[in-house]
Amino acid sequence: MKGRLFVQIMVLLVVALLAGFGCSKKTSPSMTGDELSAAELREAADEISANRIYFGFDRYDLSNESKSVLNRKAELMKRYPQLQVLIAGNCDERGTEEYNLALGERRARAAYDYLVLMGVSSSQLQTVSYGKSHPVDVGHNENAWALNRRDDFSAN
Numbered sequence: 001m002k003g004r005l006f007v008q009i010m011v012l013l014v015v016a017l018l019a020g021f022g023c024s025k026k027t028s029p030s031m032t033g034d035e036l037s038a039a040e041l042r043e044a045a046d047e048i049s050a051n052r053i054y055f056g057f058d059r060y061d062l063s064n065e066s067k068s069v070l071n072r073k074a075e076l077m078k079r080y081p082q083l084q085v086l087i088a089g090n091c092d093e094r095g096t097e098e099y100n101l102a103l104g105e106r107r108a109r110a111a112y113d114y115l116v117l118m119g120v121s122s123s124q125l126q127t128v129s130y131g132k133s134h135p136v137d138v139g140h141n142e143n144a145w146a147l148n149r150r151d152d153f154s155a156n
Contacts, residue, residue: 104129
């Protein structure tokens with residue numbers, strides 16, 4: 001009887017040891033909290049910077065698609081209030097420099113106002129107008145012009 005009890009205890013110990021150590025996973029060194037926060041912050045900044053919004057000819061009102069893009073930016077900016085975002089209004093090549101600078105400012109301001117309305121702190125935002133001086137497409141057709149009528153976002 002004692003021998004049988006001894007064997008049962010030994011079997012239980014072996015099973016317990018195998019369960020505890022036999023299936024252990026090798027893990028890579030984990031990031032510290034500060035490193036993880038910095039990586040998350042960089043990802044959020046990259047996402048905010050990646051997506052532009054576009055405008056119609058001679059327009060600065062926000063489309064539903066633009067509002068959807070701005071809603072995502074607002075979520076990230078509220079989650080990471082240390083992010084600072086520059087909103088740059090841009091225009092196509094048509095019109096005078098003065099007119100396009102003013103239109104670019106209205107476009108940047110439209111995004112700014114919407115983000116503040118969505119709960120983003122105004123202290124996180126700045127605007128600038130580049131008018132027609134920063135085209136992404138130097139073509140002279142409607143496709144190029146449509147790509148140049150935009151707001152760019154730069155987060156850090």
